[in-house]
Structures are given as structure tokens and as C-alpha cells.
Amino acid sequence: MNQDHQQHLDMISERARQIMDSENIDALVATSSENFYYLSGHQSAFMYTLRMSEVGLAVHFRDPGRKAIIIMNDFEAAGFTGDPARYEIRTYPTWVDVDDPLNLKGGSYQGKRPVSPQAEEMFGVLQQVLEEYGISRGRMAVELDLMRHSSVMALRKACPDISELAEAGPIFTRLRAIKTPWEIQQLRKACAYAEAGVEYAVREIEPGVSAAGIVDAFRRSLMRNPDGSTPRFHMISVGDHFAPVQVFDTRPSRPGDVIKFDVGVEVAGYGSDIARTFVLGEPADATKRIYEALRRGHDRLLQMIEPGMPMKAAFQEGMSVIRAAGLSQYNRGHLGHSAGLSLAAEEGPFISPSETAIFEPNMVVCIETPYYGHGIGAIMIEDMLLITENGVERLNRLSTDLVSL
Amino acid sequence: MNQDHQQHLDMISERARQIMDSENIDALVATSSENFYYLSGHQSAFMYTLRMSEVGLAVHFRDPGRKAIIIMNDFEAAGFTGDPARYEIRTYPTWVDVDDPLNLKGGSYQGKRPVSPQAEEMFGVLQQVLEEYGISRGRMAVELDLMRHSSVMALRKACPDISELAEAGPIFTRLRAIKTPWEIQQLRKACAYAEAGVEYAVREIEPGVSAAGIVDAFRRSLMRNPDGSTPRFHMISVGDHFAPVQVFDTRPSRPGDVIKFDVGVEVAGYGSDIARTFVLGEPADATKRIYEALRRGHDRLLQMIEPGMPMKAAFQEGMSVIRAAGLSQYNRGHLGHSAGLSLAAEEGPFISPSETAIFEPNMVVCIETPYYGHGIGAIMIEDMLLITENGVERLNRLSTDLVSL
Missing domain, CATH: 3.40.350.10 (Creatinase/prolidase N-terminal domain)
Structure with missing residues (x-):
């Protein structure tokens, strides 16, 4: 120790x-x-x-x-x-x-x-x-x-x-909810490993790849890390099969399919939780429209979160922005959560309408704006943020653009 | 399906x-x-x-x-x-x-x-x-x-x-406790994958390897399987550090160290649970003596288990044989258990003194004779058995000899 x-x-x-x-x-x-x-x-x-x-x-x-x-x-x-x-x-x-x-x-x-x-x-x-x-x-x-x-x-x-x-x-x-310097160090690493896994898997994506194939690539990427870090979860979906599964789809992907990574890696018992969405070839108009509305909400959260702000205020503002940006029926229990030890990935306090907590320095929180639609699939952006003395530091570095593969 | x-x-x-x-x-x-x-x-x-x-x-x-x-x-x-x-x-x-x-x-x-x-x-x-x-x-x-x-x-x-x-x-x-043909199929595969993992890791063992290094090799071996099978557990110990850990030892091994694999692989939600012990170079006399006593108990269990036998009778006989063979203080809550879905690896019925169940055809049970000693380490043999109409089929194929590496 x-x-x-x-x-x-x-x-x-x-x-x-x-x-x-x-x-x-x-x-x-x-x-x-x-x-x-x-x-x-x-x-x-x-x-x-x-x-x-x-x-x-x-x-x-x-x-x-x-x-x-x-x-x-x-x-x-x-x-x-x-x-x-x-x-x-x-x-x-x-x-x-x-x-x-x-x-x-x-x-x-x-x-x-x-x-x-x-x-x-x-x-x-x-x-x-x-x-x-x-x-x-x-x-x-x-x-x-x-x-x-x-x-x-x-x-x-x-x-x-x-x-x-x-x-x-x-x-x-x-x-x-309040992290020590040692905890922040583990979460930074967990976030970096997860992003490296996404990048590695994305490079391996070829036409027709299945969700099972992408999961396999993500898991292989983690085997390269020196410290025995393991995936905590890899909710990877391809096309319109958006439901979380334990047994991954071997169905080949098709042009226009969205590929959603919602993944976490464990380092010293601390887990990251990040998400990115890609598209095979040209995205459908509906996909572009939904993605853009989610990203506006995400960007607004990134911009507004600071110490002293009530979490429920962030929820209300994030939801309003997404609804105003075209997803008028957008519905959701929370737009983020504290991250750390929980094996269930999400832990309190939550960026939710009933939360009484405020953002404080040395919290590490995930902000997420997920969308799941029948006939559409999963579309999602999730970042990990360290709350600093006067704002936030984003721990992710991957682009939040909807990247075509 | x-x-x-x-x-x-x-x-x-x-x-x-x-x-x-x-x-x-x-x-x-x-x-x-x-x-x-x-x-x-x-x-x-x-x-x-x-x-x-x-x-x-x-x-x-x-x-x-x-x-x-x-x-x-x-x-x-x-x-x-x-x-x-x-x-x-x-x-x-x-x-x-x-x-x-x-x-x-x-x-x-x-x-x-x-x-x-x-x-x-x-x-x-x-x-x-x-x-x-x-x-x-x-x-x-x-x-x-x-x-x-x-x-x-x-x-x-x-x-x-x-x-x-x-x-x-x-x-x-x-x-x-009674397995269907489909379940037996998954458990056979889970056992074969675990043994292949042990064999692979053993081939990679070099002087000075640590428990963490062996775990890494075991995990890499499973990545070669086509169906996304994952390790359920890998309680691998080297030398006298026998306690089960979540964070593996990076201490280099030394000549004479025992290396114990107690590992399981998951296939379609069904987990194997097998164990083998190796020794780096020449075993110490105490190691040989303990190993021999445990193996006599193990062999006796293999020989005697059949449909209709009460599990408690197997426990009593196994314990007597081990004690008579030189481990007069051998102590243990059970000498085996049913195997299958349990994420904790062991599930009832148990080969224990308080068990009321009898062995029945189409049960899959693990028999185990583990020894853990301060200054000695972990020494263990564990096999998976399918109870048949008139005896048992051993699902393991690795030798039960104490193999020197």
C-alpha cells in the first residue's frame, strides 16, 4: 500500500x-x-x-x-x-x-x-x-x-x-461522493484505459462486424494494460438492438447502423463509465437530428456545472435544452451520477430532479444523455468530470462528434 | 436459443x-x-x-x-x-x-x-x-x-x-442439482476451457514468475476461445501466500514454491471449478507428504462415489483416508459441492457431514481436498465429476500427479 x-x-x-x-x-x-x-x-x-x-x-x-x-x-x-x-x-x-x-x-x-x-x-x-x-x-x-x-x-x-x-x-x-487525490488518480487511469479500449475497438471495426466482435476487441485491448485492469462492463450495441445484454449479438452490422459504446474499466476497484456513438457510413437523418439534440444538452451540462450548483438544477436545464433542441418527448430519470466504487457503475448522488446534493470540488461525476429508440438503436454521449474549485475538468479526450466509420 | x-x-x-x-x-x-x-x-x-x-x-x-x-x-x-x-x-x-x-x-x-x-x-x-x-x-x-x-x-x-x-x-x-443434457454440455466445455487455461499458463511459467503473471497468462488463454467465455475466478497462489486475494502478488517465485491453480471458466452462465498444484523444481518433503495424503483421499472419493451413496458417507470416508494417510489434524467443512450456475462457484448439495442428499445420476459435483498451511502454501486437487447411472465420469483430464516445473 x-x-x-x-x-x-x-x-x-x-x-x-x-x-x-x-x-x-x-x-x-x-x-x-x-x-x-x-x-x-x-x-x-x-x-x-x-x-x-x-x-x-x-x-x-x-x-x-x-x-x-x-x-x-x-x-x-x-x-x-x-x-x-x-x-x-x-x-x-x-x-x-x-x-x-x-x-x-x-x-x-x-x-x-x-x-x-x-x-x-x-x-x-x-x-x-x-x-x-x-x-x-x-x-x-x-x-x-x-x-x-x-x-x-x-x-x-x-x-x-x-x-x-x-x-x-x-x-x-x-x-x-468526495474523492481523495488517490481515488482521482485511479479514476483518471480507468477513464484513459476505457478510451484506449474504444479507440482500439473502433480501429478494428470492419463492415459486417457484430456487437460480439466489438466486445471481443475491447476486451483484448485491456489485456495490453500492465496492471491487470479488467472491463467492468461493455454495453456495446449495434444497429437497432439497443437493449443491454449479457450474451452479445453476432448479427453482422449494416451500413447506417449506429454503434454505441457504454463502457467501464476497473482500476484498483474504481470504475470508469463513458459512452460514445459511431455510425457505419452515412448516418440517417433521424440519427443526426437525435444526436445533435443530445449533444446540445451534453454541452450545456459541461458548460454550466460548477461547485455550488444544485444537481437538480443541472438536470432541469439539461432536459430543457434537449427537449427544446427537437426531442420534445425526451424522458429520463437522471442525467448523470457519481462514479467510483459501485459495481453497478452508477452511484449517488444523481443529477436528478429529486437530488438534494450540490456539486462540490473533488467530486467525480458522469454526465450522460442517452437515447434508446425502437427502430433507431442506442445513441449516447457520456463524459466523466472532475469538479474543480471553479468549474470542471473533463477526464475524457475523445471527440464528441458523431464519427462515421 | x-x-x-x-x-x-x-x-x-x-x-x-x-x-x-x-x-x-x-x-x-x-x-x-x-x-x-x-x-x-x-x-x-x-x-x-x-x-x-x-x-x-x-x-x-x-x-x-x-x-x-x-x-x-x-x-x-x-x-x-x-x-x-x-x-x-x-x-x-x-x-x-x-x-x-x-x-x-x-x-x-x-x-x-x-x-x-x-x-x-x-x-x-x-x-x-x-x-x-x-x-x-x-x-x-x-x-x-x-x-x-x-x-x-x-x-x-x-x-x-x-x-x-x-x-x-x-x-x-x-x-x-440434477443437470439436463444441455447443462452437462456447458459444464464439459467450461471444464475443458479451464484445463486448457491451466496448461497454457503452465507452459508460460518461467523461474521468478509471480502469481499476477500466471493470472495474466490464464486470462490470455481464455481470450483465444471463440465464444466469449470469461474466467469466473482464478485463485492462483505461489509459495506460502495462500490466502485468496483480489489483487495478485507480483512477488517473484522461488525454487521449491508450490503453485496452486483453483480456477473456473464460465460458459453460457455455467462455471467450472477445478484445481491442480505444481511445484517449481524439487518439492520439499513436507509438500510431498501432504500432497500424497490429499491424493489418497481424492482417489478414494473418485473410486467410491456412485448413485445412491449418501454425500455425508463420502465426506466421512474421504476425511478418514486423509487423516490415516498422515494429515491427522486435517479439518474441513466439506470435501466438495454441486457445480453449475452459482457465481460463488460452490453450491449445494455439499459433500459434508450434515448433508442429507445422496448422489444421483446427472449431478455434476466437484470433489476437492484442499490444504492451506502457514509456511507451506496451498496444495489442492479438485476434479469435476458427472454422476452416471452406475458410477462417475471424470470431466478432467489433466494428471493428478504433483508435477515439477
């Missing part, structure tokens, strides 16, 4: 304590892959690779005299890379045994191994910690909304005295 | 109805990515790519006169590939707008678009269906254990009259 990453963790930790103070929260508990990583600096393979949630806990305390506690199964904990000065590790047994034949760690666990992950055991360790720290009757914030129903039941059973389980979702959203 | 896949869906549908009859369940509802795909034949990009759950529902009815109902957002539903004779699609609005400027589908949705997925809206559609079908006071099985807490709350609110929400988990486990 380099110094920038350490500093990032310090900054989060301090800001988390401020929020916990103001909301009277004694312990903030992360259970999802993203928030466990955010608080611990450790990407859990059980959570990311095996897609399990509630198999590890990162517990942050309001009391600055307390180290954060990381609760993990003993198998995965053997590879925890965090700083021992900052974190204390507590373990619970899982189905995998860890032996210690040379007595390097002081003997191995002898009890019965469970068949599969045991949330009860893990929350039992949490209860012990809360008791030791004298806050077993305190106020704890957990990711109630995201947790599995069975985990919420197990948590309530294991920690019966806790006076209130508060929803941690809004706290994490507020924390994560 | 080819004929084998259609036949697969027919077989599942029929077996699901038998179980629903015997358990008096009127509607079986899939909410997870795996079970939605299992019942619908459609891999949802929202669920797989964007890792969202409870954004689509596949509803199967006990009444054979009722088509299955698929509830999806209107954006993704535009690409549903299932047979209209078998499924009826109902949609709910999401934040993405779908336009219909040429009036190909009969006009587009004009209402307000939400900011993010709305479980309430989706379960509201479910309630309408249950009312239409006269079973809004019936018995419904849902994936209660896996669902998010907030989704369970939304479901209870939307369907207040349902007399009982039964846990669907055991029904899906029972259904999924």
Missing part, C-alpha cells in the same frame, strides 16, 4: 468521524464489497470474486482512540494487507481449514468447520467487540437497505442490545 | 411443477441472477453485468395452464430472447427511457422515470399478476434468504394478502 493510498484512508477516516459525530453514531459497519474495501483498503476476494456479501465486516468507531476492527474468516484474513497500526483483525472460522504445522502463528483452529459462510458467527464477533468497547447498547449504522434479509435477522439476533440500527447508506454516499 | 436449450427449459419446468405440487406452492419466484436465468433462459445484464438483484422476476406457476411470467424493466425487456409461446413479459418503468418514434411497438411510456431501480414498482406488477390469476392469497416461494432486506419489505408491502412466503432456496437447490 503506497503513501497516497494510506493518506486516502486517513482522509476517509477523519471525514467518517465528523459525520458520525454529527449524527450521533458510535460504530459504522461496512458489509458490502465496495464499502468494506472503502473502509479497510482491502479488496476481499470472497466479496469481489465470489460475489458474497456479509462475509466480512469493517467497523469504524466514533471514538478516535479506537482502531478500526476488521472481521474476516481466518482463511482470507491470512492475506490481509492493511497496516496493523491502523486495523485490528478478528477472525471467525469458515469451511476452509488453515493449518500451522510449523507453529508460525501459534497453533491452528481445532473446532468444527462449518459447511458454508456463517453470518451468525461473524456477527457474534461483532457483538464481542461492541461489549469490550462498552457500546453494545450504542447506536450503530449498517447497510440495512443492501444487506440480505437473513443477515439482518442474524445481526439483530447477535446484537440484541443495540439501541438502534441506523441506515448507513446515506453516510457512505456522502463520504464516497 | 437452440433445441437443446428449449428442451432443458421444458425439463426444468416440469420438475419444478412436481416439486410445487408436493410442497403445495402456487408460484415460484426467482429474484437472483442465477435463478432468474435458470427459470427464464435469459441472462439479465442488469443482474450479471451490473450485479443488481431483485430487478427482474421470473414467476413459474403450479397451474400448467399458466405461462411463466417474466417481469423486467422496459429497457432490458426490449432484448428478451425467450420464446413468446412459453413466457409472457410484463414491464415496469426504470430510469432509462425507451422511445418509439416510428410507432413500432404502439407508443412509448409517458410517465415519470424514477432515478434508480424501484423494487416497489416491480413487486406491484407481481401483485397484479397474482390477482389476475386468482392466487393473491396463495402460497408463494421466494428466495427469502438471499433477497435484500429492503426487497423483502417491499414484497410484503406490495403483496399483503399472500398467505405465506416460503423459502425457495431448497427448491432451487434440489432442481439445480
Whole structure:
């Protein structure tokens, strides 16, 4: 873990304590892959690779005299890379045994191994910690909304005295929306890799190429990066088949087809999310007309976003511009979102009519003006922006023109 | 969708109805990515790519006169590939707008678009269906254990009259454990791709290679496959760093290091899970001794598993053999598991002491005898087996010797 990453963790930790103070929260508990990583600096393979949630806990305390506690199964904990000065590790047994034949760690666990992950055991360790720290009757914030129903039941059973389980979702959203210098560095790289992937795939596009072929080229491009970055998603559509799919179309493209890239690359757990649209040969009049209206909205957002502006104001203005530019029926839940850890690509705050957040320096947000039409296809521009002290820095460098291939 | 896949869906549908009859369940509802795909034949990009759950529902009815109902957002539903004779699609609005400027589908949705997925809206559609079908006071099985807490709350609110929400988990486990010919075909391919990846990576191993380098070779190997198969996981460890990680070690290997591959490849949503161990140069005596004990257990499992045998008996015998062969403290929650759709690689039934299932023809199971030791590393053999009418067919073909590289 380099110094920038350490500093990032310090900054989060301090800001988390401020929020916990103001909301009277004694312990903030992360259970999802993203928030466990955010608080611990450790990407859990059980959570990311095996897609399990509630198999590890990162517990942050309001009391600055307390180290954060990381609760993990003993198998995965053997590879925890965090700083021992900052974190204390507590373990619970899982189905995998860890032996210690040379007595390097002081003997191995002898009890019965469970068949599969045991949330009860893990929350039992949490209860012990809360008791030791004298806050077993305190106020704890957990990711109630995201947790599995069975985990919420197990948590309530294991920690019966806790006076209130508060929803941690809004706290994490507020924390994560403001990026540290280390996070901005990862997102810049993720954006650059995604653009390089689009450029590479575009160069390989030949008449008749299919969506599956373009996805393959995009994935091959990422294999050239030195740091194991992987695609997070590649919603690539060709022609009028605009729906998001997991199994890509092998249908050959035809002259006039639009080709939409909506792609993201992961760097150190941070994902980019950008989009560009191309056309095979000459675009149809409808395509040109729609593209132009979307771009006017996009340009207006780029021009107007600045610190202090309410996100809902950006939504309203962007929608008005697009409607006035000819797409009078344009409809949409949001015109952008914060970017970072979320595996679902989009995360709050949203550039939406119901958002109460304002743009602030060191936010990284995506602005997007997507259009999907039966008989037309997908047409979209999406940029990532870093909010600066007095405006925005666009992280993308590809042209926003509708380029003919 | 080819004929084998259609036949697969027919077989599942029929077996699901038998179980629903015997358990008096009127509607079986899939909410997870795996079970939605299992019942619908459609891999949802929202669920797989964007890792969202409870954004689509596949509803199967006990009444054979009722088509299955698929509830999806209107954006993704535009690409549903299932047979209209078998499924009826109902949609709910999401934040993405779908336009219909040429009036190909009969006009587009004009209402307000939400900011993010709305479980309430989706379960509201479910309630309408249950009312239409006269079973809004019936018995419904849902994936209660896996669902998010907030989704369970939304479901209870939307369907207040349902007399009982039964846990669907055991029904899906029972259904999924027996594979159709189409599923066996996908798992064979997934196993072959994983072995080809191991072989390719092994050929590239040079003195000093790191775990990150081996992972890179494994991933490159898969890029050569024609059908877009991707790694599901690659738990590759070198030397004594045995813990599962998401960020791979760049530490150079040293003579005597063990190299463990525990890898899976995805084909049409079905994942393989196999493991092999190699050693750089001459193995240490401890490594040879541990390997030999594990292999005796593995060989015994291979030899003894047959239809009708209780899984717990295989566990007990495997553990006894390994312990008698020198690893007297060997400890483990299970010695294998069913394989198939689960993104977590392992799924029930398990070869464990508490399992009540028996081996049955057309199950595909993994048998595994993993060892992880501080100062030693990871040593492991894992094979995939198809249970046949009178024994097993091993799907792996790589040697189970401890090969020196």
C-alpha cells in the first residue's frame, strides 16, 4: 500500500468521524464489497470474486482512540494487507481449514468447520467487540437497505442490545461522493484505459462486424494494460438492438447502423463509465437530428456545472435544452451520477430532479444523455468530470462528434 | 436459443411443477441472477453485468395452464430472447427511457422515470399478476434468504394478502442439482476451457514468475476461445501466500514454491471449478507428504462415489483416508459441492457431514481436498465429476500427479 493510498484512508477516516459525530453514531459497519474495501483498503476476494456479501465486516468507531476492527474468516484474513497500526483483525472460522504445522502463528483452529459462510458467527464477533468497547447498547449504522434479509435477522439476533440500527447508506454516499487525490488518480487511469479500449475497438471495426466482435476487441485491448485492469462492463450495441445484454449479438452490422459504446474499466476497484456513438457510413437523418439534440444538452451540462450548483438544477436545464433542441418527448430519470466504487457503475448522488446534493470540488461525476429508440438503436454521449474549485475538468479526450466509420 | 436449450427449459419446468405440487406452492419466484436465468433462459445484464438483484422476476406457476411470467424493466425487456409461446413479459418503468418514434411497438411510456431501480414498482406488477390469476392469497416461494432486506419489505408491502412466503432456496437447490443434457454440455466445455487455461499458463511459467503473471497468462488463454467465455475466478497462489486475494502478488517465485491453480471458466452462465498444484523444481518433503495424503483421499472419493451413496458417507470416508494417510489434524467443512450456475462457484448439495442428499445420476459435483498451511502454501486437487447411472465420469483430464516445473 503506497503513501497516497494510506493518506486516502486517513482522509476517509477523519471525514467518517465528523459525520458520525454529527449524527450521533458510535460504530459504522461496512458489509458490502465496495464499502468494506472503502473502509479497510482491502479488496476481499470472497466479496469481489465470489460475489458474497456479509462475509466480512469493517467497523469504524466514533471514538478516535479506537482502531478500526476488521472481521474476516481466518482463511482470507491470512492475506490481509492493511497496516496493523491502523486495523485490528478478528477472525471467525469458515469451511476452509488453515493449518500451522510449523507453529508460525501459534497453533491452528481445532473446532468444527462449518459447511458454508456463517453470518451468525461473524456477527457474534461483532457483538464481542461492541461489549469490550462498552457500546453494545450504542447506536450503530449498517447497510440495512443492501444487506440480505437473513443477515439482518442474524445481526439483530447477535446484537440484541443495540439501541438502534441506523441506515448507513446515506453516510457512505456522502463520504464516497468526495474523492481523495488517490481515488482521482485511479479514476483518471480507468477513464484513459476505457478510451484506449474504444479507440482500439473502433480501429478494428470492419463492415459486417457484430456487437460480439466489438466486445471481443475491447476486451483484448485491456489485456495490453500492465496492471491487470479488467472491463467492468461493455454495453456495446449495434444497429437497432439497443437493449443491454449479457450474451452479445453476432448479427453482422449494416451500413447506417449506429454503434454505441457504454463502457467501464476497473482500476484498483474504481470504475470508469463513458459512452460514445459511431455510425457505419452515412448516418440517417433521424440519427443526426437525435444526436445533435443530445449533444446540445451534453454541452450545456459541461458548460454550466460548477461547485455550488444544485444537481437538480443541472438536470432541469439539461432536459430543457434537449427537449427544446427537437426531442420534445425526451424522458429520463437522471442525467448523470457519481462514479467510483459501485459495481453497478452508477452511484449517488444523481443529477436528478429529486437530488438534494450540490456539486462540490473533488467530486467525480458522469454526465450522460442517452437515447434508446425502437427502430433507431442506442445513441449516447457520456463524459466523466472532475469538479474543480471553479468549474470542471473533463477526464475524457475523445471527440464528441458523431464519427462515421 | 437452440433445441437443446428449449428442451432443458421444458425439463426444468416440469420438475419444478412436481416439486410445487408436493410442497403445495402456487408460484415460484426467482429474484437472483442465477435463478432468474435458470427459470427464464435469459441472462439479465442488469443482474450479471451490473450485479443488481431483485430487478427482474421470473414467476413459474403450479397451474400448467399458466405461462411463466417474466417481469423486467422496459429497457432490458426490449432484448428478451425467450420464446413468446412459453413466457409472457410484463414491464415496469426504470430510469432509462425507451422511445418509439416510428410507432413500432404502439407508443412509448409517458410517465415519470424514477432515478434508480424501484423494487416497489416491480413487486406491484407481481401483485397484479397474482390477482389476475386468482392466487393473491396463495402460497408463494421466494428466495427469502438471499433477497435484500429492503426487497423483502417491499414484497410484503406490495403483496399483503399472500398467505405465506416460503423459502425457495431448497427448491432451487434440489432442481439445480440434477443437470439436463444441455447443462452437462456447458459444464464439459467450461471444464475443458479451464484445463486448457491451466496448461497454457503452465507452459508460460518461467523461474521468478509471480502469481499476477500466471493470472495474466490464464486470462490470455481464455481470450483465444471463440465464444466469449470469461474466467469466473482464478485463485492462483505461489509459495506460502495462500490466502485468496483480489489483487495478485507480483512477488517473484522461488525454487521449491508450490503453485496452486483453483480456477473456473464460465460458459453460457455455467462455471467450472477445478484445481491442480505444481511445484517449481524439487518439492520439499513436507509438500510431498501432504500432497500424497490429499491424493489418497481424492482417489478414494473418485473410486467410491456412485448413485445412491449418501454425500455425508463420502465426506466421512474421504476425511478418514486423509487423516490415516498422515494429515491427522486435517479439518474441513466439506470435501466438495454441486457445480453449475452459482457465481460463488460452490453450491449445494455439499459433500459434508450434515448433508442429507445422496448422489444421483446427472449431478455434476466437484470433489476437492484442499490444504492451506502457514509456511507451506496451498496444495489442492479438485476434479469435476458427472454422476452416471452406475458410477462417475471424470470431466478432467489433466494428471493428478504433483508435477515439477
